Amino acid sequence: xxxxxEIVQLMLAADAFSxxxxxxxxxxxxxxxxxxxxxxxEMLNGFHILHGGIxxxxxxxxxxxxxxxxxxxxVSIETSISHTKPARLGDTLRAICTELHRGKTIGIYEVKVIxxxxxLVALFKGTVHISEKVW
Amino acid sequence: xxxxxEIVQLMLAADAFSxxxxxxxxxxxxxxxxxxxxxxxEMLNGFHILHGGIxxxxxxxxxxxxxxxxxxxxVSIETSISHTKPARLGDTLRAICTELHRGKTIGIYEVKVIxxxxxLVALFKGTVHISEKVW
Amino acid sequence: xxxxxEIVQLMLAADAFSxxxxxxxxxxxxxxxxxxxxxxxEMLNGFHILHGGIxxxxxxxxxxxxxxxxxxxxVSIETSISHTKPARLGDTLRAICTELHRGKTIGIYEVKVIxxxxxLVALFKGTVHISEKVW
Amino acid sequence: xxxxxEIVQLMLAADAFSxxxxxxxxxxxxxxxxxxxxxxxEMLNGFHILHGGIxxxxxxxxxxxxxxxxxxxxVSIETSISHTKPARLGDTLRAICTELHRGKTIGIYEVKVIxxxxxLVALFKGTVHISEKVW
Numbered sequence: 001x002x003x004x005x006e007i008v009q010l011m012l013a014a015d016a017f018s019x020x021x022x023x024x025x026x027x028x029x030x031x032x033x034x035x036x037x038x039x040x041x042e043m044l045n046g047f048h049i050l051h052g053g054i055x056x057x058x059x060x061x062x063x064x065x066x067x068x069x070x071x072x073x074x075v076s077i078e079t080s081i082s083h084t085k086p087a088r089l090g091d092t093l094r095a096i097c098t099e100l101h102r103g104k105t106i107g108i109y110e111v112k113v114i115x116x117x118x119x120l121v122a123l124f125k126g127t128v129h130i131s132e133k134v135w
Numbered sequence: 136x137x138x139x140x141e142i143v144q145l146m147l148a149a150d151a152f153s154x155x156x157x158x159x160x161x162x163x164x165x166x167x168x169x170x171x172x173x174x175x176x177e178m179l180n181g182f183h184i185l186h187g188g189i190x191x192x193x194x195x196x197x198x199x200x201x202x203x204x205x206x207x208x209x210v211s212i213e214t215s216i217s218h219t220k221p222a223r224l225g226d227t228l229r230a231i232c233t234e235l236h237r238g239k240t241i242g243i244y245e246v247k248v249i250x251x252x253x254x255l256v257a258l259f260k261g262t263v264h265i266s267e268k269v270w
Numbered sequence: 271x272x273x274x275x276e277i278v279q280l281m282l283a284a285d286a287f288s289x290x291x292x293x294x295x296x297x298x299x300x301x302x303x304x305x306x307x308x309x310x311x312e313m314l315n316g317f318h319i320l321h322g323g324i325x326x327x328x329x330x331x332x333x334x335x336x337x338x339x340x341x342x343x344x345v346s347i348e349t350s351i352s353h354t355k356p357a358r359l360g361d362t363l364r365a366i367c368t369e370l371h372r373g374k375t376i377g378i379y380e381v382k383v384i385x386x387x388x389x390l391v392a393l394f395k396g397t398v399h400i401s402e403k404v405w
Numbered sequence: 406x407x408x409x410x411e412i413v414q415l416m417l418a419a420d421a422f423s424x425x426x427x428x429x430x431x432x433x434x435x436x437x438x439x440x441x442x443x444x445x446x447e448m449l450n451g452f453h454i455l456h457g458g459i460x461x462x463x464x465x466x467x468x469x470x471x472x473x474x475x476x477x478x479x480v481s482i483e484t485s486i487s488h489t490k491p492a493r494l495g496d497t498l499r500a501i502c503t504e505l506h507r508g509k510t511i512g513i514y515e516v517k518v519i520x521x522x523x524x525l526v527a528l529f530k531g532t533v534h535i536s537e538k539v540w
Contacts, residue, residue, distance in 0.1 A: 046145070052195050053189070076187060080215035314419075318419065322484075349485065
């Protein structure tokens with residue numbers, strides 16, 4: 001059976017958009033992970049703050065890595081996100097994913113996206129279906 | 136008072152990430168809009184399908200344009216998305232935003248993201264706070 | 271194979287809380303239904319308006335009936351509700367459930383809860399897992 | 406300015422449905438609270454397990470008490486709930502509400518509904534608008 005790092009390696013290797021975002025995996029265990037990403041000019045919206053889609057993408061990747069790291073492939077069913085504070089050019093964001101529930105077929109995860117001052121930028125919740133397919 | 140097109144023009148003009156996604160506004164009225172975007176190689180994830188963050192970004196932009204087009208500035212409070220079908224390289228996605236509710240301070244919008252075969256790729260719901268600030 | 275009405279009959283027969291709410295099934299087809307319920311004094315909260323839990327319960331029952339009526343047992347995975355307008359003693363609410371998506375294993379439904387003046391009282395979205403067990 | 410207990414006392418005093426559920430306030434501070442409720446026969450659904458609307462109602466009341474206890478009136482904007490484990494006749498449920506975010510106008514709360522064996526029965530998230538009206 002593959003380790004969490006081997007699984008995430010497989011997921012990241014060909015992941016063009018995560019590479020575009022320059023996502024880094026700072027920590028990883030079964031059911032949790034922390035990702036980091038620094039905001040560049042192409043990630044901003046018309047208000048010169050971070051486009052909400054980037055915080056979502058970072059959180060969604062954290063969900064994928066944390067939930068898949070047990071070895072069974074997990075598919076996102078429903079995700080929600082609240083943007084609580086604007087993030088700006090040059091900020092380094094961290095997405096910290098923790099497991100709220102892991103049943104036989106359903107997993108629920110929370111992701112807190114924080115900036116370098118530990119302020120909450122976005123709050124994300126994701127529900128995944130745990131399939132029988134293994135990595 | 137500005138027209139919907141003038142407002143969206145202002146929003147899009149400096150929106151670097153929407154420009155990166157090459158988002159096009161196909162239709163726009165107060166409370167609704169349709170955006171289009173074609174999937175390129177940088178938008179894919181490790182499964183060689185569209186990264187969920189891109190469909191989210193497209194839907195989130197549709198929410199912003201439809202809700203702001205009345206003239207009052209609207210801020211996203213909570214958004215949720217379900218990914219119902221994979222999208223692939225070269226697919227053209229459309230995000231169709233419709234208004235479910237518009238009260239004094241809260242608006243609720245649905246966005247259907249469909250592919251060129253009219254198949255549902257993602258279903259998005261967004262809640263915004265309607266501020267007193269005007270465009 | 272059982273008809274939608276036979277399935278809902280089975281579900282309602284022993285459903286003590288739906289009986290307490292005096293829920294009536296006004297229409298039912300595979301994937302959709304309309305339920306009605308009149309607000310009594312025990313359903314109110316401290317503001318003398320309907321407790322949000324009752325509109326949720328009505329919408330949740332509509333989700334259950336619409337999604338199960340195909341014949342496969344469906345289990346709720348995640349539900350969300352926004353309360354858009356207060357409902358009052360004596361109001362008759364209708365929960366109108368429509369299908370937004372029905373895949374192999376996941377179904378997504380919207381429920382609009384309206385009052386006798388056709389005003390939107392609550393907006394509900396529910397995601398179910400479609401099991402292989404049949405009614 | 407009223408204390409959290411005085412505010413919740415006001416909210417509960419005339420709350421017929423919470424009284425029907427026999428909700429008890431076990432602890433309460435600004436931004437958090439724990440409520441308890443024991444499942445009776447009228448709260449069951451057709452599967453002889455707790456109707457999802459009751460766990461929702463309990464969690465929704467916890468959200469209302471925790472968010473209002475600062476002194477400003479708070480109105481629910483959007484709530485979501487996942488039912489993770491069936492609850493049964495005679496079970497005592499506790500709804501534990503904690504604050505995830507409290508900004509100027511928006512608050513986000515999580516409620517864990519657990520049974521007497523500390524198992525997670527439901528996971529609830531609620532977003533409220535903080536008004537300028539005080540209790």
